[in-house]
Amino acid sequence: MRLQQRTVRRNLVACMLVAAALMGIAVQPPSAASAPTVTNPPPQPKDWSALASLPDWSGVWTPNMTDQARRIKTDPVPWNKAAAAQIAKLEAAEQAGDPKGLFINCLPESMPSWMLITHNALEFLFTPGRVTILGESDGNRLRRIYTDGRGHPADPDPTFHGHSIGHWEGDTLVVDTVGILPETYIAVSEAVGIPNNGDLHVIEHIRLEKPDILRDDLEIIAPHVLTRPWKTSRFLFRQRAQKYDIVEGVCLQGNYSERKDAAGNAVFEPVPQTEGGNTLPPSH
Amino acid sequence: MKGSWFRIPMVLAALAVALPVAAHHSFAMFDFSKTMTVKGTVTEFRWTNPHVALLVQLDPQPGASPEVWSMELTSPGNLTRGGWTRHSFKPGDRIELVFNPLRDGRHGGAFDKATILGTGQVISSDLRAAEKPGLQ
Numbered sequence: 001m002r003l004q005q006r007t008v009r010r011n012l013v014a015c016m017l018v019a020a021a022l023m024g025i026a027v028q029p030p031s032a033a034s035a036p037t038v039t040n041p042p043p044q045p046k047d048w049s050a051l052a053s054l055p056d057w058s059g060v061w062t063p064n065m066t067d068q069a070r071r072i073k074t075d076p077v078p079w080n081k082a083a084a085a086q087i088a089k090l091e092a093a094e095q096a097g098d099p100k101g102l103f104i105n106c107l108p109e110s111m112p113s114w115m116l117i118t119h120n121a122l123e124f125l126f127t128p129g130r131v132t133i134l135g136e137s138d139g140n141r142l143r144r145i146y147t148d149g150r151g152h153p154a155d156p157d158p159t160f161h162g163h164s165i166g167h168w169e170g171d172t173l174v175v176d177t178v179g180i181l182p183e184t185y186i187a188v189s190e191a192v193g194i195p196n197n198g199d200l201h202v203i204e205h206i207r208l209e210k211p212d213i214l215r216d217d218l219e220i221i222a223p224h225v226l227t228r229p230w231k232t233s234r235f236l237f238r239q240r241a242q243k244y245d246i247v248e249g250v251c252l253q254g255n256y257s258e259r260k261d262a263a264g265n266a267v268f269e270p271v272p273q274t275e276g277g278n279t280l281p282p283s284h
Numbered sequence: 285m286k287g288s289w290f291r292i293p294m295v296l297a298a299l300a301v302a303l304p305v306a307a308h309h310s311f312a313m314f315d316f317s318k319t320m321t322v323k324g325t326v327t328e329f330r331w332t333n334p335h336v337a338l339l340v341q342l343d344p345q346p347g348a349s350p351e352v353w354s355m356e357l358t359s360p361g362n363l364t365r366g367g368w369t370r371h372s373f374k375p376g377d378r379i380e381l382v383f384n385p386l387r388d389g390r391h392g393g394a395f396d397k398a399t400i401l402g403t404g405q406v407i408s409s410d411l412r413a414a415e416k417p418g419l420q
Contacts, residue, residue, distance in 0.1 A: 062362075062415075064415055065411070065412075066412060066415060094310060094312045097312055097314075097387040098312075098313070099310035119362065120334075120359055136333070136361050137334050190310040212418060213417065237415065238417045238418070239418070241420055244364060244419065248333070251334050254330075254335050257328065258330075274390065274392065276310070278386060278392050279356055279392065281351075281352035281392075282339075282352065283351075283352060283391075
């Protein structure tokens with residue numbers, strides 16, 4: 001009888017483990033339980049109230065493209081020798097009308113190129129313990145900047161936009177970003193830039209320079225492609241008219257046109273494009 | 285340029301032309317030293333990111349078959365600041381189109397401006413003029 005009970009119990013445990021595995025529940029070894037769980041505390045009314053004392057960054061912010069182009073000349077990138085040689089080839093190709101599109105695969109412009117060369121608008125959301133930047137295009141263009149006092153993870157999973165922590169120094173948001181994928185570009189245009197190749201670190205000081213002009217002072221530390229940190233600034237201007245609200249921007253949508261299939265369903269159909277990503281008429 | 289396009293009036297721009305902007309690719313593949321002016325009929329207006337596209341069937345030269353060309357623009361968000369909507373063009377609109385062609389001769393170009401022939405309305409895309417806050 002006891003043997004039967006043990007067998008039943010053993011089978012029950014086995015069934016539970018199989019069920020847990022099927023349900024995708026991780027069965028952790030006992031040692032994992034000793035690591036402390038860090039939780040995000042629920043915000044209190046005072047945390048929401050504190051947001052009211054932050055500077056007003058509401059509205060839609062569009063980068064000043066003319067200034068972006070100007071800054072490449074006034075704040076030249078300190079490329080190292082190997083990087084400079086690659087950049088020179090890309091610049092020559094662009095000037096010859098054969099640009100090597102860095103972003104035509106529609107992967108995110110990423111950090112730091114989103115801040116450096118984008119032409120699309122963005123917006124800021126302030127919530128307790130966090131500043132979130134939402135952008136147009138790329139489909140998933142956003143940055144989460146933790147302002148709750150946490151540090152960077154010891155070994156962050158590399159991502160397109162990295163791991164950002166921030167704090168306020170007066171009306172300036174200071175942002176520190178690491179954990180960026182080595183493949184993300186340090187770009188000066190859509191056709192000129194090279195991968196950061198790892199160990200990228202970006203420090204930003206973001207503040208209102210004028211009531212409707214936002215300034216982002218960037219320090220880009222990329223030891224594998226730059227000889228020294230690259231310091232440059234970017235400026236955005238604000239719109240409040242509702243018609244300029246940011247719209248959805250799914251980069252890959254541009255590779256398709258809206259059609260009806262044989263059954264009358266509304267479907268996306270690929271459109272012909274050049275190697276450089278330009279759309280062509282259907283006959284091509 | 286090929287076929288009937290040899291006869292299309294081509295004007296060398298005397299002044300530097302402000303480059304249109306693109307969200308995800310360069311516009312360097314367009315020849316901004318060449319400005320082409322043609323008449324045609326809109327076949328499709330794709331109001332999509334990252335580049336809006338306007339497809340136009342150009343009026344053929346006598347004896348030639350009609351050709352559709354694709355004009356590229358910046359994003360809907362940016363064009364909205366220039367007063368555009370997804371209804372700015374509709375299929376069937378007769379237009380006079382000004383554009384900068386692809387360098388490789390394929391049937392694509394960078395949109396400069398268009399006049400809707402029925403109304404005389406001119407639609408252009410000058411984002412540099414909208415680089416300021418507080419637009420209404």
